[in-house]
Amino acid sequence: MSDKRLTLKKRLHIIKHSLRGKKVAPAFNAFHTFLYTPDETTHNGAHVRGADDLKRTMNTVIMALIPVLLFSFFNTGYQYYAAIDAANGMPREVDLFGNFLTWENFWLGFTQVIPLVIVSYGVGLLVEFIFAVIKGHEVEEGYLVTGMLVPLIVPVDTPLWMLAVAVVFGVVIGKEVFGGTGMNILNPALTIRAFLFFAYPTWMSGDKVWVHEAVERAGTADAISGETILGSLAQNAEYSYSTADMFFGFIPGSVGETSAFLILLGGLFLVFSKIASWRIMLSAVIGALTMGLIFNGVADAGWIGESSRFYSLMSFDFWKHLIVGGLAFGIVYMATDPVTGSQTNRGKWVYGFLIGFLSVMIRVFNPAYPEGVFLAILLMNVFAPTIDHYVIRGNVRRRLKRLKTATILPKTTDGKAEQLQAETV
Amino acid sequence: MALLSKKDTNLILDPLADNNPITIQVLGICSALAITAELKASVVMALSVIFVLGAGNVVISLMRNIIPSKIRIIVQLIVVATLVIIVDQVLKAFAYELSKTLAVFVGLIITNCIIMGRFEAFALGNGPWRSFLDGIGNALGYGVILVIVGFFRELLGSGTLFGFKVLGDPIAKTGVYSIGYENNGFMIIPPAALIVVGIIIWVQRSRNRTLIEEH
Numbered sequence: 001m002s003d004k005r006l007t008l009k010k011r012l013h014i015i016k017h018s019l020r021g022k023k024v025a026p027a028f029n030a031f032h033t034f035l036y037t038p039d040e041t042t043h044n045g046a047h048v049r050g051a052d053d054l055k056r057t058m059n060t061v062i063m064a065l066i067p068v069l070l071f072s073f074f075n076t077g078y079q080y081y082a083a084i085d086a087a088n089g090m091p092r093e094v095d096l097f098g099n100f101l102t103w104e105n106f107w108l109g110f111t112q113v114i115p116l117v118i119v120s121y122g123v124g125l126l127v128e129f130i131f132a133v134i135k136g137h138e139v140e141e142g143y144l145v146t147g148m149l150v151p152l153i154v155p156v157d158t159p160l161w162m163l164a165v166a167v168v169f170g171v172v173i174g175k176e177v178f179g180g181t182g183m184n185i186l187n188p189a190l191t192i193r194a195f196l197f198f199a200y201p202t203w204m205s206g207d208k209v210w211v212h213e214a215v216e217r218a219g220t221a222d223a224i225s226g227e228t229i230l231g232s233l234a235q236n237a238e239y240s241y242s243t244a245d246m247f248f249g250f251i252p253g254s255v256g257e258t259s260a261f262l263i264l265l266g267g268l269f270l271v272f273s274k275i276a277s278w279r280i281m282l283s284a285v286i287g288a289l290t291m292g293l294i295f296n297g298v299a300d301a302g303w304i305g306e307s308s309r310f311y312s313l314m315s316f317d318f319w320k321h322l323i324v325g326g327l328a329f330g331i332v333y334m335a336t337d338p339v340t341g342s343q344t345n346r347g348k349w350v351y352g353f354l355i356g357f358l359s360v361m362i363r364v365f366n367p368a369y370p371e372g373v374f375l376a377i378l379l380m381n382v383f384a385p386t387i388d389h390y391v392i393r394g395n396v397r398r399r400l401k402r403l404k405t406a407t408i409l410p411k412t413t414d415g416k417a418e419q420l421q422a423e424t425v
Numbered sequence: 426m427a428l429l430s431k432k433d434t435n436l437i438l439d440p441l442a443d444n445n446p447i448t449i450q451v452l453g454i455c456s457a458l459a460i461t462a463e464l465k466a467s468v469v470m471a472l473s474v475i476f477v478l479g480a481g482n483v484v485i486s487l488m489r490n491i492i493p494s495k496i497r498i499i500v501q502l503i504v505v506a507t508l509v510i511i512v513d514q515v516l517k518a519f520a521y522e523l524s525k526t527l528a529v530f531v532g533l534i535i536t537n538c539i540i541m542g543r544f545e546a547f548a549l550g551n552g553p554w555r556s557f558l559d560g561i562g563n564a565l566g567y568g569v570i571l572v573i574v575g576f577f578r579e580l581l582g583s584g585t586l587f588g589f590k591v592l593g594d595p596i597a598k599t600g601v602y603s604i605g606y607e608n609n610g611f612m613i614i615p616p617a618a619l620i621v622v623g624i625i626i627w628v629q630r631s632r633n634r635t636l637i638e639e640h
Contacts, residue, residue, distance in 0.1 A: 159605060159607075161605070161606075165609075173620060195611060198610060198611040198614065199610050199612075200609070200610065203607075
């Protein structure tokens with residue numbers, strides 16, 4: 001048995017060497033690395049941080065996403081059947097083993113979500129393959145995480161061709177034009193989400209898109225709907241979900257964003273495996289809470305009337321912002337992207353804080369769509385290099401100051417400091 | 426071509442491709458972003474700039490020896506402003522709806538960098554005939570990009586070309602809309618024009634690598 005595997009391995013290695021330098025080499029190597037560890041190691045890439053190679057880093061994130069994906073199967077089914085019951089005048093109470101973790105829910109969710117995953121990976125990897133062959137470099141692992149994130153941040157009924165168009169756009173314009181994996185300014189998954197939002201807004205917002213089939217049933221006798229909590233709040237309407245529902249995720253929303261509980265577990269896993277930055281996560285939470293508190297203060301102080309269309313969103317308990325909508329998902333899996341986020345520790349605090357702060361702000365004030373996490377993260381992606389620049393400059397200045405004030409150094413220190421300053425400016 | 430010498434032909438052909446004002450010199454971007462959501466507006470804008478730049482170059486070229494160099498910018502502005510007002514009035518008289526679509530951007534032809542650039546760089550130092558060809562060439566180069574961008578933005582964004590529903594009716598669900606196709610709202614907003622122009626620049630430079638700037 002082991003003999004056979006060895007020969008296959010050897011044979012593949014031989015093929016690999018015979019293809020070296022040819023056009024098909026990157027495509028072959030990509031398949032090869034799925035089967036066997038390559039004998040070379042990664043030599044460069046902005047996100048190499050230690051002994052873990054790119055593939056293992058990516059796989060860890062995907063492992064952290066698996067519980068969210070499994071939960072999304074059940075929740076997609078649950079929301080569908082719950083919406084039908086509600087339309088028939090029988091609102092449901094969630095019962096984890098009674099009516100949530102059922103085969104029926106799982107199967108419906110599975111058949112709806114898996115096509116999204118397949119299209120996301122299929123189209124994304126195809127684009128990566130084409131670019132690898134054109135540019136003559138190895139296929140990069142960069143799409144592994146993006147491909148898993150994309151189906152989790154779109155509404156369940158997103159037409160597959162739209163998703164395919166968005167993936168092509170996101171990978172080409174968001175990543176490849178900047179030079180591929182590790183060189184991108186914007187998070188590709190969020191670029192894809194933003195493209196869908198601006199290109200096909202009717203499929204991305206409203207009370208019909210979050211539940212399977214709601215769009216097709218609209219206007220018929222079997223009409224169903226499922227407004228997100230933020231959507232209800234934006235219309236100053238009531239919502240019927242308990243805090244526990246919000247925390248565990250039995251609410252309508254994008255495929256994988258609903259369960260704050262599982263996202264929290266995934267986040268802890270990423271922090272303890274040292275893949276994602278706890279500084280960004282923590283500071284983003286602090287930022288969101290701060291903005292939430294400010295809005296609560298504004299509402300409590302009576303500066304804004306109950307008739308204002310911002311009233312419900314502003315008076316929404318500040319900490320509940322963390323467990324509704326995509327904020328938790330964005331903070332844990334998107335903001336911590338090591339390529340597009342800040343690189344310096346001090347910069348990470350600023351970067352994360354502003355993501356949380358702006359997310360809640362956009363959420364409240366966005367007239368068309370009461371969600372702002374993806375916009376906030378994309379905006380901060382753009383500013384991340386600037387933040388890092390000032391952190392590094394500040395560090396240089398502080399060290400120069402220390403050099404000047406140090407007494408043990410010889411008299412020529414001042415001249416040296418000036419010279420150093422001249423070099424660093 | 427017997428009508429034009431080879432040198433003169435290049436005056437027209439160069440700006441169309443290898444020395445394009447938009448994709449190579451990156452001038453006149455503002456109007457390229459603002460008015461290209463519809464093909465019709467793009468074409469009218471291109472024609473307006475062809476007229477203004479062609480005529481303006483001739484006028485400046487004729488006056489080149491009597492303009493005191495200290496006040497040449499003011500003279501150029503007056504010439505281009507006069508021509509732009511003519512275009513604006515003609516549009517208002519004969520295509521009122523369209524002039525409302527183009528709104529302030531007809532007036533802003535005055536500030537189009539391509540026009541002042543050609544006055545300064547070419548018309549002040551060359552005769553009227555060559556200046557005329559240069560003006561037409563550059564304006565055509567500008568117009569070609571405008572029309573390409575306008576074509577893709579109108580086709581993908583609204584599903585129409587010159588207002589004709591070439592892809593079917595999105596409300597009655599005919600044509601491609603019957604199989605679930607939908608218009609791409611992103612193409613209507615100005616950032617999409619920037620991306621389309623960017624893609625044109627990308628394609629052009631990867632076909633002709635000598636155009637890539639060294640840094």
